[in-house]
Amino acid sequence: MGLFTELKDSISRVTDRLFSEQEPKRIGIYGPPNAGKTTLANRIARDWTGDAIGAESHIPHETRRARRKENVDIERNGKTVTIDIVDTPGVTTKVDYEEFTDELDEEDAIRRSREATEGVAEAMHWLREDVDGVIYVLDSAEDPITQVNTMLIGIIESRDLPVLIFANKTDLEDSSVKRIEDAFPQHTTVPLSAKEGDNMDEVYDKIAEFFG
Amino acid sequence: MPHQCTNCGRTFADGSKEMLSGCPDCGGNKFQFAPATAATADSSGGAGDTEAADAESTESGSVTSRATETVRDWITRDDDSTDGRNRQSPDPAVQSTPDGSSAAVESEQSWPSSGEADTTEADGATGEAFAEWPETARRPENRTDTQTETIDESGDREPSHQQSDEPTTTLADDENSAQADARSEVISAGDLPTHTDGAAVSEPRHGVDADEPTDAATAGDDQPPEHGRVVSEPSGDRPSIDDLREELNKQFESIKIVRPGQYELNLMELYNREEYIISLQEDGRYVIDVPDSWRDSGDSDE
Numbered sequence: 001m002g003l004f005t006e007l008k009d010s011i012s013r014v015t016d017r018l019f020s021e022q023e024p025k026r027i028g029i030y031g032p033p034n035a036g037k038t039t040l041a042n043r044i045a046r047d048w049t050g051d052a053i054g055a056e057s058h059i060p061h062e063t064r065r066a067r068r069k070e071n072v073d074i075e076r077n078g079k080t081v082t083i084d085i086v087d088t089p090g091v092t093t094k095v096d097y098e099e100f101t102d103e104l105d106e107e108d109a110i111r112r113s114r115e116a117t118e119g120v121a122e123a124m125h126w127l128r129e130d131v132d133g134v135i136y137v138l139d140s141a142e143d144p145i146t147q148v149n150t151m152l153i154g155i156i157e158s159r160d161l162p163v164l165i166f167a168n169k170t171d172l173e174d175s176s177v178k179r180i181e182d183a184f185p186q187h188t189t190v191p192l193s194a195k196e197g198d199n200m201d202e203v204y205d206k207i208a209e210f211f212g
Numbered sequence: 213m214p215h216q217c218t219n220c221g222r223t224f225a226d227g228s229k230e231m232l233s234g235c236p237d238c239g240g241n242k243f244q245f246a247p248a249t250a251a252t253a254d255s256s257g258g259a260g261d262t263e264a265a266d267a268e269s270t271e272s273g274s275v276t277s278r279a280t281e282t283v284r285d286w287i288t289r290d291d292d293s294t295d296g297r298n299r300q301s302p303d304p305a306v307q308s309t310p311d312g313s314s315a316a317v318e319s320e321q322s323w324p325s326s327g328e329a330d331t332t333e334a335d336g337a338t339g340e341a342f343a344e345w346p347e348t349a350r351r352p353e354n355r356t357d358t359q360t361e362t363i364d365e366s367g368d369r370e371p372s373h374q375q376s377d378e379p380t381t382t383l384a385d386d387e388n389s390a391q392a393d394a395r396s397e398v399i400s401a402g403d404l405p406t407h408t409d410g411a412a413v414s415e416p417r418h419g420v421d422a423d424e425p426t427d428a429a430t431a432g433d434d435q436p437p438e439h440g441r442v443v444s445e446p447s448g449d450r451p452s453i454d455d456l457r458e459e460l461n462k463q464f465e466s467i468k469i470v471r472p473g474q475y476e477l478n479l480m481e482l483y484n485r486e487e488y489i490i491s492l493q494e495d496g497r498y499v500i501d502v503p504d505s506w507r508d509s510g511d512s513d514e
Contacts, residue, residue: 097473
């Protein structure tokens with residue numbers, strides 16, 4: 001009997017795929033610099049594909065080009081949701097190389113900031129052209145009410161894209177998920193620590209629910 | 213002509229939308245920003261400046277016409293050279309440049325930039341024989357290629373020089389004096405702005421950039437060009453960098469360069485743009501990605 005149910009499962013999975021009408025949804029991971037977007041993207045990619053997406057760093061603007069991981073199959077409750085993950089450069093309205101001069105020499109800092117600026121342009125472009133849904137990652141230890149967050153979430157809403165807000169870094173002392181929930185009550189907020197892997201079950205449940 | 217294709221050298225007027233779908237001539241999507249002010253500044257110093265190729269091009273109209281005249285005289289003497297030599301020898305280039313520019317200025321301002329190069333050559337071939345047009349017509353293409361390469365790669369440039377050296381020297385001298393005269397006059401004359409705006413300018417520029425230096429036989433010039441003379445135009449004039457940045461900022465409100473390494477971004481503007489800047493340079497050079505090439509690159513990624 002076990003064989004049968006297994007067979008049935010795999011058949012239904014195949015048909016699910018066949019009839020899932022479209023291509024995998026492309027989910028953009030957006031947020032301000034250093035919110036943990038790449039850490040999250042790597043966590044998701046490692047959990048479901050075994051590979052990482054990109055380098056993580058405590059220095060902001062480590063991700064300066066959008067990176068994509070395709071066909072990430074996330075299994076939830078016997079169903080498989082396939083998504084493409086786009087890890088985007090942190091979006092900001094100001095880039096200043098002096099932010100990095102503590103840890104980089106001036107030339108590298110200037111280059112980093114130039115690339116970061118290009119990265120923002122790219123991220124905004126992806127948002128306009130190539131994204132079917134958004135995971136908006138925030139550092140829950142920081143004040144979520146900023147110009148960037150308000151503007152980006154406004155743009156996302158105006159495009160009617162499905163969006164999940166991830167209150168990341170719950171492992172930090174100053175973390176306040178409530179502050180984020182209060183800031184964006186119209187959206188679903190999911191607390192997590194991508195670094196520690198806390199609450200990832202709920203993360204995947206929500207992803208499947210919102211983007212499946 | 214603040215915008216210039218770094219591939220073929222075609223220029224675009226301030227606010228032009230042509231380039232948003234890639235360079236109409238060569239399909240390139242790499243452009244640089246060369247504000248008129250900077251160019252003008254360069255031109256003033258420009259007589260000897262090979263580097264300030266753009267600046268020279270700006271001088272265009274009167275200079276060119278003058279040069280053209282001189283060249284014409286010269287050409288007339290040298291009938292034979294017109295056809296056979298023209299293609300590869302520097303002489304043709306010289307001839308063509310001045311003529312083409314003048315022609316462009318006088319008769320066809322509206323000419324497409326691609327056509328410009330052709331015009332130049334054809335005219336250069338000689339105003340006398342139109343029958344030769346067809347033959348000559350081909351040259352432009354060849355030339356365009358060589359020019360482009362010249363701009364991009366130092367290697368390509370050399371061949372043209374070598375060829376140019378043999379017969380050219382004498383010619384070069386003539387040209388030099390002619391050009392020098394023309395230049396000095398031009399600079400003093402107020403003509404510049406008028407010519408600068410027209411499409412005509414871009415054409416002379418083609419010729420001028422690649423050819424003039426060669427003709428001038430300024431040996432020193434060749435090396436800087438390799439690295440990309442296109443790039444050097446705006447940066448050639450250090451003091452103007454601030455102006456440059458200002459102009460760039462005016463145009464691209466989406467990204468403001470406060471100073472190297474410091475940027476302010478207008479997210480809405482970035483979001484609203486169909487094309488987007490994928491590369492910034494402090495000297496006012498930038499690369500935009502146009503929708504088509506974006507898709508291509510996206511596909512290739514996959």
